[in-house]
Amino acid sequence: MAQFHIRRRLEIDAGHRIATHASKCRNLHGHRYAIEAVCAAAALHPDGEQTDMALDFAFLKEEMVARIDVPCDHGLIVALSDAALLDLFAPADRDPAAWRAGLAERVARDGAALTSETRLATKLYVVPFHPTAEALARHWFELLAVPVRVRSGGAARLVALRVWETPNCMAEYAPEPV
Numbered sequence: 418m419a420q421f422h423i424r425r426r427l428e429i430d431a432g433h434r435i436a437t438h439a440s441k442c443r444n445l446h447g448h449r450y451a452i453e454a455v456c457a458a459a460a461l462h463p464d465g466e467q468t469d470m471a472l473d474f475a476f477l478k479e480e481m482v483a484r485i486d487v488p489c490d491h492g493l494i495v496a497l498s499d500a501a502l503l504d505l506f507a508p509a510d511r512d513p514a515a516w517r518a519g520l521a522e523r524v525a526r527d528g529a530a531l532t533s534e535t536r537l538a539t540k541l542y543v544v545p546f547h548p549t550a551e552a553l554a555r556h557w558f559e560l561l562a563v564p565v566r567v568r569s570g571g572a573a574r575l576v577a578l579r580v581w582e583t584p585n586c587m588a589e590y591a592p593e594p595v
């Protein structure tokens with residue numbers, strides 16, 4: 418039974434669209450996403466550099482920056498299935514379908530594909546889902562779960578990942594009740 422919970426917040430700016438949405442969310446638009454990782458621990462470290470911590474906030478920040486900020490901040494988060502949008506960014510010297518096929522291979526292998534080799538040299542983060550707040554919460558949870566375990570030396574586990582698209586709209590992914 419976890420007795421300690423720690424939370425770390427990160428904010429990034431990114432663009433997206435929900436191509437399947439019937440209304441305004443199908444327009445290309447941006448958010449200042451706020452992302453919160455919630456970790457639980459049954460006990461604190463008894464010794465070492467994390468003495469009396471569940472997980473050093475600084476370690477958690479490093480992992481969130483590497484996995485969320487670096488690939489997504491000031492980028493455009495695009496669904497692999499959104500071919501019409503991706504094709505706008507295909508390099509001028511590439512066949513768009515072949516370029517998308519290359520991205521699809523990377524997404525299948527790695528779970529997402531980051532590239533700036535695009536027509537405008539702009540940063541794309543291509544994902545195998547529509548980039549709703551819910552699906553991003555699940556994606557970022559899956560990227561962070563193992564690093565939280567490792568950086569805490571097994572003391573802490575990630576229990577929830579929250580994504581605010583606006584100050585009023587938040588989605589949470591938590592495989593078990595928090």
Ligand SMILES: Nc1nc2c(c(=O)[nH]1)N=C([C@H](O)[C@H](O)COP(=O)(O)OP(=O)(O)OP(=O)(O)O)CN2
Binds near residue numbers: 548550583585586588
């Ligand atoms: N369950 C979800 N619903 C919606 C999502 C989502 O990811 N999950 N996303 C959107 C849009 O992308 C949009 O960013 C948010 O829409 P909306 O709440 O209508 O935006 P507002 O500008 O009105 O938000 P305020 O907080 O009132 O400024 C839509 N739905």
